[in-house]
Amino acid sequence: MxxxxxxxxxxxxxxxxxxxxxxxxxxxxxxxxxxxxxxxxxxxxxxxxxxxxxxxxxxxxxxxxxxxxxxxxxxxxxxxxxxxxxxxxxxxxxxxxxxxxxxxxxxxxxxxxxxxxxxxxxxxxxxxxxxxxxxxxxxxxxxxxxxxxxxxxxxxxxxxxxxxxxxxxxxxxxxxxxxxxxxxxxxxxxxxxxxxxxxxxxxxxxxxxxxxxxxxxxxxxxxxxxxxxSAHPSSLYFALPPRVTLTDLPAFGATSVEERNGTVHLTTDDLQFTATQALLWAREGGITLTGLHARSASLEEAFLHIARTDTDKDLIP
CATH class of the missing domain: 3.40.50.300 (P-loop containing nucleotide triphosphate hydrolases)
Incomplete structure (x- = not known):
């Protein structure tokens, strides 16, 4: 303020x-x-x-x-x-x-x-x-x-x-x-x-x-x-590699790791660290990460996060 x-x-x-x-x-x-x-x-x-x-x-x-x-x-x-x-x-x-x-x-x-x-x-x-x-x-x-x-x-x-x-x-x-x-x-x-x-x-x-x-x-x-x-997490995406399940993946320092329609979606408060960990893991395992995409949070994401928050909007407390 x-x-x-x-x-x-x-x-x-x-x-x-x-x-x-x-x-x-x-x-x-x-x-x-x-x-x-x-x-x-x-x-x-x-x-x-x-x-x-x-x-x-x-x-x-x-x-x-x-x-x-x-x-x-x-x-x-x-x-x-x-x-x-x-x-x-x-x-x-x-x-x-x-x-x-x-x-x-x-x-x-x-x-x-x-x-x-x-x-x-x-x-x-x-x-x-x-x-x-x-x-x-x-x-x-x-x-x-x-x-x-x-x-x-x-x-x-x-x-x-x-x-x-x-x-x-x-x-x-x-x-x-x-x-x-x-x-x-x-x-x-x-x-x-x-x-x-x-x-x-x-x-x-x-x-x-x-x-x-x-x-x-x-x-x-x-x-x-x-x-x-900065108050909202960044994202890292890549296609789930063949013969790899979600449980096989390390945490990569992410706050959440999810799989959506064959794509791994990680949210993180430290995008550089998470991306580095994911790339090192892929290199050590001889794995190619296809569809790799890293993205910082945006004003739109922050706005939508706030807009979806429900409160008692009608009556004065």
């Missing part, structure tokens, strides 16, 4: 969000969440549908107040109480923009710019997000990925200090996704603090300085990708 320090731009402390009956009865979408994001960092908030990501982001954006706990932006600002001070410094990219379909891209950005404090030039915002060639196109004629770029253009229009990105590359083709990643990196290099929610784990893995995985309203894991992945 990131420590709360004066350098943090976002500080969330023991935040709860209750829905339904008051007095700690009913549904709790957010359950005692604490994290912090430093200036210029990119923080990814991950989780399955219903994990509490959207409710948490809405609290950070000031759309509603936490039932319990505190949220502070820029040191001392409450996003609800101090909305007039916070809003000009924040950019928000929602999952859907709700644009007027009969306006062009340029008209949409120009209209939004008139409602934005210290808006950057319209042409600059459009070019920044790769829409210059589509400036005169009606919104209704844009592809899904182009509409996401327009969402992003509006979010960065005011050169925000903090930028909330909710599924920013949803609907984009691979080229558009990578171009958007480059833009996000460029914004971060300008000291923009970014909070990202995404279902693309590769996106979080490539972009995030640190991340948290929510499950049933709580943060189930947090830290860098390496921190989270």
């Amino acid at each position: 990131e420590p709360i320090t004066p350098e943090n731009v976002i500080e969330v402390t023991d935040v709860w969000r209750h829905y339904g009956v008051a007095e700690k009865k009913g549904y709790a979408a957010v359950r005692g969440v604490t994290f912090a994001v430093g200036r210029g960092e990119l923080f990814a908030l991950l989780g399955t549908n219903g994990a509490g990501k959207t409710s948490t982001i809405e609290l950070l954006e000031g759309h509603s107040k936490p039932t319990e706990g505190t949220i502070r932006l820029f040191g001392s600002c409450d996003p609800v109480r101090d909305r007039a001070r916070v809003r000009p410094r924040v950019g928000v990219m929602l999952q859907e923009g709700g644009f007027a379909s009969d306006l062009t891209v340029s008209e949409t950005v120009r209209m939004w710019a008139r409602c934005t404090t210290r808006a950057r030039p319209v042409g600059e915002a459009i070019a920044l997000t790769g829409l210059a060639a589509r400036a005169g196109t009606l919104v209704k004629n844009l592809s899904g990925g182009e509409k996401r770029r327009l969402d992003l253009a509006l979010a960065v229009l005011g050169s925000p200090e903090v930028l909330f990105l909710d599924e920013p590359t949803s609907g984009m083709d691979p080229e558009g996704r990578r171009e958007t990643w480059e833009l996000i990196r460029e914004l971060q290099s300008q000291n923009t603090t970014i909070v990202l929610t995404t279902h693309y784990l590769e996106e979080a893995e490539r972009l995030a300085d640190h991340l948290a995985i929510m499950h049933h309203g709580r943060i189930a894991a947090s830290g860098t990708t390496a921190d989270i992945v």
